[in-house]
Amino acid sequence: MSCSIPLAQYLFSRLRQLNCHSLHGVPGDFTLRALDTLPESGVRWIGNSSELCAGYAADGYARAAALARTTASPQSAVPRVGALFTTYGVGELSAINAVAGSYAESVPVVHFVGTPSRRQWRSTACIHHTLGDGRMHVYAEMAKQITCAQADLSCDDVGEAVERYDRALEECVKQSKPIYVNLPSDMISQRVPSSLLSRPLHLQPAPNDKTEEDAVVATILSRIHSAQMPLAIADGLGYQWDLAEEVNELIRLTDIPATCFSAGKGLVDESLPSWIGPLGAPTEYSKSTDLALLFGPLLSDTNTAGWSAVPDPDVSISFGLDYVCIGPTTHHLRGKPTLQKLILRLQEGLAKRTHREGIKRSDHVAPGSSSSIGQDAFWSRMSSWLKPYDTVLLANGTPLIGGRDMRLPSPVQVIASGIWCSIGHMLPAAQGVAAAKRDHGTPGRTVLFEGDGSFQVTCQSISDIIRDKLDVTIFMANNAGYTYERLLHGLDAAYNDVPAWRYMDAARFFGAKENSETYPVLSRKVQTWGELEEVLADERVGDGRGLKMIDVVMGPEDVPEASRAGLKTAGDALRAM
Amino acid sequence: MSCSIPLAQYLFSRLRQLNCHSLHGVPGDFTLRALDTLPESGVRWIGNSSELCAGYAADGYARAAALARTTASPQSAVPRVGALFTTYGVGELSAINAVAGSYAESVPVVHFVGTPSRRQWRSTACIHHTLGDGRMHVYAEMAKQITCAQADLSCDDVGEAVERYDRALEECVKQSKPIYVNLPSDMISQRVPSSLLSRPLHLQPAPNDKTEEDAVVATILSRIHSAQMPLAIADGLGYQWDLAEEVNELIRLTDIPATCFSAGKGLVDESLPSWIGPLGAPTEYSKSTDLALLFGPLLSDTNTAGWSAVPDPDVSISFGLDYVCIGPTTHHLRGKPTLQKLILRLQEGLAKRTHREGIKRSDHVAPGSSSSIGQDAFWSRMSSWLKPYDTVLLANGTPLIGGRDMRLPSPVQVIASGIWCSIGHMLPAAQGVAAAKRDHGTPGRTVLFEGDGSFQVTCQSISDIIRDKLDVTIFMANNAGYTYERLLHGLDAAYNDVPAWRYMDAARFFGAKENSETYPVLSRKVQTWGELEEVLADERVGDGRGLKMIDVVMGPEDVPEASRAGLKTAGDALRAM
Known part of the structure; x- marks a missing residue:
């Protein structure tokens, strides 16, 4: 016997089928009743303190799903998306920066917006949260971009609404980009046959054209065989496009020297013999390469040292979600299956190439215990503190550049922005990652390297972390300002200062219970190398349970040495304009 | 001898001419160099913790200018606008909800966006903060809405850029709406003759057609003479459209019973004999009126008890910025000069009407000192604590409805949202108000009635207040959740809870110095009536200097009685959909 369920329950049950167990957001009058259907849908509400935090958290949740996919057993449903629910106008616009970032960095997030009733949509009445001029579609128009x-579920036929939703959800997964769902308040409880939930979603894109794929693979094989100075470059979209496994297998098979741009950090197993470290600036080798294999490229200026580290396009082969580019020629082939076929061919035919020397893990020389904490020493030291399965988030600022130079264990997922570079992104994203790890049973800690300027933008996420008892470890590079910007322009300018907050009071202020058995909270401020070492040696810090906040005091003008030249060049470029 | 100045200095100097002394925002690489020109422009940088806070603060600054205009001496330049500066993409999108709110509620804010260089605009390169697909104009397209x-200052000729800017700035003032200024990074230092700053801006709209104005005034006069049950209703846009003086003069001259919708609170001097209290719901009188004069109407559902309190349009005359509506007929006349002529005619000809009885200030009956603090008693008590020239901000939630029922001294400006109703708006707006009061030397305290849910959205504004040593007094209705939403739907639902923060630690956490002589900070938590009375009697609380945070613990389901029926109706409507 078929029974019926409210439309909202249908929508959320579909999320659950995609292994999204958590819905982030802030309630509003147009959303309230939909939230009542969450328990039946098997989806948990994570009420965030602000919509921007919710949007970034949904982004983090979806990014974490990438790691969960690689560790999931073949039988289990693989997690696919993050999800966000805001109210009309005021709510959705507060989250729009986060959703745009998901779009720019190819992260699949479902953005539900609770909107006025269909009757009100037709009337263009002067409803609260509108602009007061009857243009009710304005926000949906913005979201289209x-x-x-x-x-748009404001249709007469609820069956049509279901169709529209399912098709959009399929695009979300297939294109790995956010979608927008307009849910009018009077559609929430429209009844839908529950049997519709058993109809399969079509998440698989059209298969590659075998002839074209074979030809492309043959070409690439031949190029790999003939290359004298090949180079493999992992980049940021490789995570969302699920290329990690293939990238590493290809590097293992071929011993091609392997590197990454900032956003691709962590994709390549850095213990592989041919790992040569990140490509923070062009090298003699990268400038002379005769075959650059790019995986999930995201070639923005900030991600590639102002494009100076991007190899000659004529010798480049790029693997994307739905394209493979050989030099100037774009082939409409999915990157992942193309890589899989390439690997098969390599396994069949290729004699393992001469072993190419990678980099050695440099011995960490510890500063004296009363020394202040310098950026270079810090990042070097943190390399050995990280463990396999950690998810590491690098805030936009010095962590993004310093974290790139860490030598990582494997597997470690790194979340680092390749193009969006929005200050404040990573703390809420860490909340989303921690929620995803719990939902999916993914092992490993959630470790955020935060900046003080970033922290101030979205600090209320600490409350969201505490409220949901999530496990997040935060190292705060407390350097009293926007140090990254300082190095670009205005070294001593007051506009690059941020006020000194008492970060060690954060957990308390945001409501953490003291001495809780079930949810441990730990805050430490470290100003010297000795204090840092003490904290890192403390198992209560290292266990990753509960919330840890380590306030690491660093110099306002200190940046990793490797990035100083690049920042100077970028600053000079700004001034020369 | 004419000298030249950088374009950025020209832009900001124009702000200063409009008596905007403060620029709110968050720096980014595309904005840094422009900030260097602020000191020469006579404009101060207020670096906010987040762009959303900056946007709301600029909105508050511009709203406060309305009060400053009424108190300014005729010789001094009247303040006109608020201003906001964000970086491309990530910055501007984080502020877009605030700017949209300024649009919806007719607040003139200049939004500068620091963007990539003109060369980059032409190249559509893969620059950070873009979507990575070459569509660089996307954000400007959104802002157009x-x-x-x-x-758009990305033009070849800097003279053309100046023209575009001046024209937009004139529209900002004349239309009383936000504008968008695209400032490419390479335009910042283009030289402009400083003499251009002496060209007058054309801020005066075209004068009314005298014939039409005379006819309209005659009609209105005759309607006032013949009306048996006239009603004057002040509404939210009356502040931004500078109608306060005329509204009060008209009520004084005619003794027409006067009321307001929520957003128009404070426009009418509530000590006038014909003040009958706010129109929170329709009354017998409002339903039977044969002449409703509406000043600055903003007839949204939330502002008018679901439109039930809106008088019959056929008997209504509305005074807007650039229109006067008599019944169904719209006249393209500026409301303010039309009202001024109407007042002249009234002064010439009208015998003062029979005195109509207004409401009496009801005696406040104080609860026992150990009683908990109920909403009704609280708002009644606060009425007598307020003083002339206070600016009072009502957060979206219970303060919006409770504050409406206070009996105010005069003049008091109330900032209450009539249509945008965005949670988190009013704390940053209070920061902007306090900055404006200081810049313009406007007397009176800045008093915010905040909600806990609202506070959590934009809490970092406390840091912005402290950093700039601004004078803000905050009463927090701490009722453990979204009480307004609870009463609509989900009385006990967890999604309407907000986590308990330690609000009394806020000032400390956000960096306030303890025991500072120059910037006093005071935090008090009150749970009983006696504690509240003690705090209100304390001159250190009442002096308005520095930052005061009064955490007022209230019942999670308590709302002002007068609004309970309306909330129930609205909730029933939501459920019945």
């Missing part, structure tokens, strides 16, 4: 599909 | 004019 930054989502790959839109499901 | 929520601003009344746009100045």
Whole structure:
């Protein structure tokens, strides 16, 4: 016997089928009743303190799913998306920066917006949260610019609404981009046959054209065989496009010297013999390469040292979600299956190449215990503190550049922004990652390297972390300002200062219970190398349980040495304009 | 001898001419160098912790200018606008909800966005903060939807850029709406003759057609003479459209019973004999009125008890910025000069009408000192604590409805959202108000009635207040959740809870110095009536200097009685959909 369920329950049950167990957001009058259907849908509400935090958290949740996919057993449903629910106008616009970032960095997030009733949509009445001029579609128009599909559920036929939603959801997964779902308040409880939930979603894109794929693979094989100075470069979209396994297998098979741009940090197993470290600036080798294999490229200026580290396009082969580019020629082939076939061919035919020397793990020379904490020593030291399965988030600022130079254990997922570079992104994203790790049973800690300027933008995420008892470890590079910007321009300018907050009071202020058995909270401020070592040696810090905040005091003008030249060049470019 | 100045200095100097002394925002690499020109422009940088806070603060600054205009001496330049500076993409999108709110509620804010260089605009390169697909104009397209004019300064000729900017700035003032200024990074230092700053801006709209104005005034006069049950209703846009003086003069001259919708609170001098209290719900009188004069109407559902309190349009005459509506007929006349002529005619000809009885200030009956603090008693008590020239901000939630029922001294400006109703708006707006009061030398305290849910959205504004040593007094209705939403739907639902923060630690956490002589900070938690009375009697609380945070613990389901029925109706409507 078929029974019926409210439309909202249908929508959320679909999320659960995609292994999204958590819905982030802030309630509003147009959303309230939909939230009542969450328990039946098997989806948990994570009420965030602000919509921007919710949007970034949903982004982090979806990014974490990438790691969960690689560790999931073949039988289990693989997690696919993050999800966000905000109210009309005021709510959705507060989250729009986060959703745009998901779009720019190819992260699949479902953005539900609770909107006025269909009657009100037709009336263009002067409803609260509108602009007061009857233009009710304005926000949906904005959202079109930054989502790959839109499901407008303000239709007469609820069956049609279901169709629109399912199609958009399929695009979300297939294109790995956010979608926008307009849910009018009177559609929430429209009844839908529950049997519709058993109809399969079509998440698989069209298969590659075998002839074209074979030809492309043959070409690439031949190029690999003939290359004298090949180079493999992992980049940021490789995570969202699930290329990690293939990238590492290819490097293992071929011993091609392997590197990454900032956003691709962590994709390549850095213990592989041919790992040569990140490509923070062009090298003699990268400038002379005769075959650059790019995986999930995201070639923005900030991600590639102002494009100076991007190899000659004529010798480049790029693997994307739905394209493979050989030099100037774009082939409409999915990157992942193309890589899989390439690997098969390599396994069949290729004699293992001469072993190419990678980099050695440099011995960490510890500063004296009363020394202040310098950026270079800090990042070097943190390399050995990290463990396999950690998810590491690098805030936009010095962590993004310092974290790139760590030598990572494997597997470690790194979340580092390749193009969006929005200050404040990573703390809420860490909340989302921690929620995803719990939902999916993914092992490893959630470790955020935060900046003080970033922290101030979205600090209320600490409350969201505490409220949901999530496990997040935060190292705060406390350097009293926007140090990254300082190095670009205005070294001593007051506009690059941020006020000194008492970060060690954060957990308390945001409501953490003291001495809780079930949810440990730990805050430490470290100003010297000795204090840092003490904290790192403390198992209560290292266990990753509960919330840890380590306030690491660093110099306002200190940046990793490797990045100083690049920042100077970028600053000079700004001034020369 | 004419000298030249950088374009950025020209832009900011124009702000200063409009008596905007403060620029709110968050720096980014595309904005840094422009900030260097602020000191020469006579404009101060207020670095906010987040762009959303900056946007709301600029909105508050511009709203406060309305009060400053009424108190300014005729010789001094009247303040006109608020201003906001964010970086491209990530910055501007984080502020877009605030700017849209300024648009919806007719607040003139200049939004500068520091963007990539003109060369980069032409190249559509893969620059950070873009979506990575070459669509660099996307954000400007979004901004077009929520601003009344746009100045794109990415032009070859800097003279043309100046023209575009001046024209947009004029529209900002004349239309009383936000504008968008695209400032490419390489335009910042283009030289402009400083003499251009002496060219007058054309801020005066075209004068009314005298014939039409005379006819309209005659009609209105005759309607006032013949009306048996006239009613004057002040509403939210009356502040931004500078109607306060005329509204009060008209009520004084005619003794027409006067009321307001929520957003118009404070416009009418509540000590006038014909003040009958706010129109929170329809009354017998409002339903039977044969002449409703509406001043600055903003007839949204939330502002008018679901439109039930809106008088019959056929008997209504509305005074807007650039229109006067008599019944169904719209006249393209500026409301303010039309009202001024109407007042002249009234002064010439009208015998003062029979005195109509207004409401009496009800005696406040104080609860026992150990009683808990109920909403009704609280708002009644606060009425007598307020003083003339206070600016009172009502957060979206219970303060919006409770504050409406206070009996105010005069003049008091109330900032209450009539249509945008965005949670988190009012704390940053209070920061902007306090900055404006200091800049313009406007007397009176800045008093915010905040909600805990609202506070959590934009809490970092406390840091912005402290950093700039601004004078703000905050009463927090701490009722453990979204009480307004609870009463609509989900009375006990967990999604309407907000986590308990330690609000009394806020000032400390956000960096306030303890025991500072120059910037006093005071935090008090009150749970009983006696504690509240003690705090209100304390001159250190009442002096308005520095930052005061009064955490007022209230019942999670308590709302002002007068609003309970309306909330129930609205909730029933939501459920019945």
